[in-house]
Amino acid sequence: MTASYIAAIDQGTTSSRCILFGADGRIVAVEQQEHAQIFPQPGWVEHDAAEIWTRVQAVVRGALEKAGLTREDIRAVGITNQRETTVLWDRHTGEPVHHAIVWQDTRTEALCRELGRNVGQDRFRRETGLPLASYFAGPKIRWLLDNVEGLRERAEAGDILFGTMDTWVIWNLTGGVDGGRHVTDVTNASRTLLMNLHTLEWDERIAESIGVPMAVLPEIRSSAEVYGEAVGVLAGVPVAAALGDQQAALFGQTCFDVGEAKSTYGTGTFLLLNTGERIVNSYHGLLTTVGYRIGDRPPVYALEGSIAVTGSLVQWLRDQLGIISTAAEIETLAGTVEDNGGAYFVPAFSGLFAPYWRSDARGVITGLTRYVTKGHLARAVLEATAWQTREVVDAMQKDSGVTLTALKVDGGMTSNNLLMQNIADVLDVPVERPYVAETTALGAAYAAGLAVGFWDGLDTLRANWHRAAEWTPRMDDATREREHRNWLKAVERTMGWIEQDDEQPQL
Secondary structure, eight states, rough: OOEEEEEEEEOOEEEEEEEEETTTEEEEEEEEEOOOOOHHHHHHEEEOHHHHHHHHHHHHHHHHHHHHHGGGEEEEEEEOSSOBEEEEEEEOOOOSSSEEEEEEEOHHHHHHHHHHHTTOOOHHHHHSSSSSOOOOOHHHHHHHHHHHHTHHHHHHTTTTEEEHHHHHHHHHHHTTTTOOOOOOHHHHHHHTEEEEEETTTOEEEEEEETTTGGGOOEEEESSSEEEEEGGGGTTTOOOOEEEEEHHHHHHTTTOOSTTTTHHHHEESEEEEEEEEEEOOOOOSSSEEEEEEOOOTSSSEEEEEEEEESSSHHHHHHHSOOOOOEEEEEHHHHHHEEEEETTTTTEEOOOOTTTTTBTOOOOOOEEEEOTTOOHHHHHHHHHHHHHHHHHHHHHHHHHHHHOOOOOEEEEGGGGOOOHHHHHHHHTTTSSSEEESSHHHHHHHHHHHHHHHHSSOOOHHHHHHHOOOEEOOOOOOOHHHHHHHHHHHHHHHHHTTOSSOOOOOOOOO
């Protein structure tokens, strides 16, 4: 029997999944397992990388069992992953030397200020496309080397390996201590503050400036090529793709042309705009990143706006405040009122990401009066995601000169129809959701399938894309402008909350 399915391993912030896809891009089976979120101190977020690898193996087995398939049925496997999350491990034992430091973690804020010297956040932006921020992997590596006893010496001796989660999964998947491939792809490498966007190689000068030994860094490869063969449950299956989760969603949404954009609504929200083979420098708080690279073809670049808190704000309303008991309830609660009652919620829980990059900001609710009910607050929570999207889209249009005509959306929050309508209203463009909403895993599957000839080209993938739902704008211009002004006033109130000289706790 011919191997007629592609597997995608989606190693996310809160869970790991394995999704099996057929040739039409439709889902055959899904298995998912959550992993622990570790919060040692305020602003610190960690994962147990060993636990994650255990979960990854379990979901691969589970997906195959659900579909009644074996490894012989799988043509290739692609990896997509939470980006920037940083793990260091011993190359001889395979044991992580510390919990992985998650992308949301802010412990490196003081270090980033120190690295900025008199230049500030833009010190490495020309080469990397990124501001100096606690979000990225490079400073996280430096923090671990400085704070885990003896680690720097072991790293310089070549005994320690670094990876984002794609690298950790691929290394283990291809044999670990017994010949595991220590590789990453251009999309994940572009999120470290260590890769030069122009050469697609590690920048030795920047690595030295940040304090990261070259010996720990993986080999940078394209997003779609065979890195090696799997061992274990997928023994012999080519491991043939890796893309950071947001770039994978761009690929899965088939945004292959310049000016096409997608927005993924999950824990945070990430909006990417394809800029083709052109590196577009941002002057409005966005990131310049690699969108994808297929084999030896030229890389495709993108502008990205990263919003730290969207889906996690709904979780906060559920878990910390108890206003709702399930995430889905927020739509019902918000639907009990006509508007936000004058309340605006800016969820700068770990600072503001794009387009501000203000780590001194913290969350605020403004405009409160006795009139405001929990229904108004629920609506303000949803509107926060819409307005944050609007700010990113505005910045993208200024940087690229491209006017957005529609927005393709995916991720868990797209099941909220009120939110999707709200986004269409504040952007004043149609919002489109595809039939297969799992576009992150789909993008990894597509890239892996291209690498092994399972699909013959981008046109075939584009033909698989089908729209499942569309929301068109209903809000009048005057209301949109008034609400936008009020939102911007609320954003101003978040800034300057954290003093620059606040003590940064150590390990």
